[in-house]
Amino acid sequence: MRKAARFGSVFAGLLLALLTACDDYPKDPHGTLARAQGGTIEAGIVENAPWAVRDNGEARGIEVQLVEQFASSLGGKVEWSEMSGPVAMRALKTRKLDLVVGGFLQTDSWRSEVGFTRAYIPGTKHVMAVPKGENAWLIALETFLRKHESEILDLTAEARQ
Amino acid sequence: MRTREAYVWPKDKAKLRRRAIHLEWATLAAMSTVIAVLYLVLGNAQATRTAWIEDVLGLLPAIAYLVAASIERRGPTERFPLGLYRAVSIAYLVGATATLLVGVYLLAENGIKLLEREHPTIGLMSVAGHDVWGGWLMMSALLYSIVPPVILGHLKMPIAREIHDKPLMADAAMQKADWMTGVGAIVGIAGVGLGFWWADATAALLISLDIIRDGVRHVWRAMGDLADRIPHTVDRDKLHPAIGAATKAAMSVYGVRSAEVKLREEGHLLTGSVYAELADEEEVIGRLDKVRDAVEASDWRLYDIVVTPVHRGKL
Numbered sequence: 520m521r522k523a524a525r526f527g528s529v530f531a532g533l534l535l536a537l538l539t540a541c542d543d544y545p546k547d548p549h550g551t552l553a554r555a556q557g558g559t560i561e562a563g564i565v566e567n568a569p570w571a572v573r574d575n576g577e578a579r580g581i582e583v584q585l586v587e588q589f590a591s592s593l594g595g596k597v598e599w600s601e602m603s604g605p606v607a608m609r610a611l612k613t614r615k616l617d618l619v620v621g622g623f624l625q626t627d628s629w630r631s632e633v634g635f636t637r638a639y640i641p642g643t644k645h646v647m648a649v650p651k652g653e654n655a656w657l658i659a660l661e662t663f664l665r666k667h668e669s670e671i672l673d674l675t676a677e678a679r680q
Numbered sequence: 681m682r683t684r685e686a687y688v689w690p691k692d693k694a695k696l697r698r699r700a701i702h703l704e705w706a707t708l709a710a711m712s713t714v715i716a717v718l719y720l721v722l723g724n725a726q727a728t729r730t731a732w733i734e735d736v737l738g739l740l741p742a743i744a745y746l747v748a749a750s751i752e753r754r755g756p757t758e759r760f761p762l763g764l765y766r767a768v769s770i771a772y773l774v775g776a777t778a779t780l781l782v783g784v785y786l787l788a789e790n791g792i793k794l795l796e797r798e799h800p801t802i803g804l805m806s807v808a809g810h811d812v813w814g815g816w817l818m819m820s821a822l823l824y825s826i827v828p829p830v831i832l833g834h835l836k837m838p839i840a841r842e843i844h845d846k847p848l849m850a851d852a853a854m855q856k857a858d859w860m861t862g863v864g865a866i867v868g869i870a871g872v873g874l875g876f877w878w879a880d881a882t883a884a885l886l887i888s889l890d891i892i893r894d895g896v897r898h899v900w901r902a903m904g905d906l907a908d909r910i911p912h913t914v915d916r917d918k919l920h921p922a923i924g925a926a927t928k929a930a931m932s933v934y935g936v937r938s939a940e941v942k943l944r945e946e947g948h949l950l951t952g953s954v955y956a957e958l959a960d961e962e963e964v965i966g967r968l969d970k971v972r973d974a975v976e977a978s979d980w981r982l983y984d985i986v987v988t989p990v991h992r993g994k995l
Contacts, residue, residue, distance in 0.1 A: 545813055546875030548799060634801035652799020652877045658813060661804045665811060 551656040565621025582620035639664035686755035710828035741775030741851035768947025773902035775850035780895025786888035826862035829855035922979035929978035
């Protein structure tokens with residue numbers, strides 16, 4: 520019982536600490552979101568039309584467009600680099616990239632190695648990839664995608680035609 | 681072969697025994713809801729998966745308990761002339777092993793997570809159309825998950841002491857493991873939210889050590905009981921007071937000069953022999969019967985005692 524009491528007090532203390540520090544919660548362990556605000560997002564493209572395309576050195580595609588909008592909503596810009604899937608995922612794991620697009624699906628086998636957003640187009644399994652554990656960054660992106668859901672639906676309908 | 685007479689529980693103890701069985705059914709029911717709730721909130725998240733697996737393994741002692749209870753009830757048969765009272769000791773070993781297994785699993789799983797510098801990734805989840813950080817949902821589910829084990833463990837302990845029920849004690853230890861991993865995961869996820877990626881695995885790792893200690897202790901005792909270790913009490917693991925009580929009862933029979941007992945545990949019960957040195961050779965059989973009755977009456981757990989007369993000076 521004494522142990523339980525000690526446990527309880529540590530627990531209550533932690534909760535209290537949380538409640539007093541409630542803004543910017545959850546935090547990024549490595550500060551990705553803070554760097555992206557007014558800065559540069561290092562993003563990877565894994566070629567997969569119509570989601571992510573490299574066209575004469577220029578990044579295009581639905582997801583590319585979305586990430587550009589996301590960056591400007593944070594007052595920053597995007598630095599794109601094209602690479603293969605495995606290389607991109609390795610770069611995410613070592614946090615050399617902040618984000619990778621390439622028409623990934625929730626069910627892709629990368630899902631245990633990098634962080635995926637939740638499926639951001641209703642009725643599909645499309646996701647974007649971020650470094651693991653950067654939870655503030657992840658939910659900033661997810662919140663942005665949710666806010667622009669109807670535009671995204673329009674974009675994908677357009678692409679399908 | 682001759683079969684043993686079936687053991688009849690004293691009324692008050694039988695009532696507690698029924699209560700223990702009800703508590704175990706309640707454990708299965710309550711922990712199933714916990715497992716379901718955690719599963720729903722779990723998604724793909726690693727962070728709560730450990731707590732979930734822990735709760736699934738945590739059902740093992742309760743299941744073993746109920747199986748043993750139904751077997752024990754059968755009493756002696758032609759095939760099992762000594763009855764199946766030991767099923768309870770086997771359930772103790774199963775429950776203790778499950779606790780140890782849970783501890784080792786938590787240690788290994790979270791040790792690997794720390795070595796691989798696994799950063800728990802928890803994004804948004806949608807509740808009734810609102811987006812909230814998944815961590816909050818997980819913490820609420822985990823908060824629920826610690827309520828049943830705290831209550832059940834608290835109810836089981838005193839009964840386990842009253843009816844000398846070691847598997848019930850092992851199950852209470854598992855409930856302690858259940859709620860401690862729940863609290864650990866809450867602290868861990870809260871820490872992850874503060875940006876400490878290692879918080880979840882570290883909390884679970886520390887708790888695993890406590891669970892392993894409990895598990896080892898109970899496995900050791902359970903093996904001892906099955907190997908006919910001298911009878912011990914349920915909680916403090918002291919020598920059982922029935923040993924002294926039985927010796928005293930045998931000595932107090934008229935015409936007994938000296939007596940010694942040799943007892944072992946058989947599930948809830950204690951059984952074995954009494955060696956009695958009689959003062960003279962009058963009425964030997966009648967006196968030996970009296971010794972047996974006196975010993976069996978000295979503690980409710982004493983059952984099927986055999987009395988052996990010994991020569992003077994052999995005790």
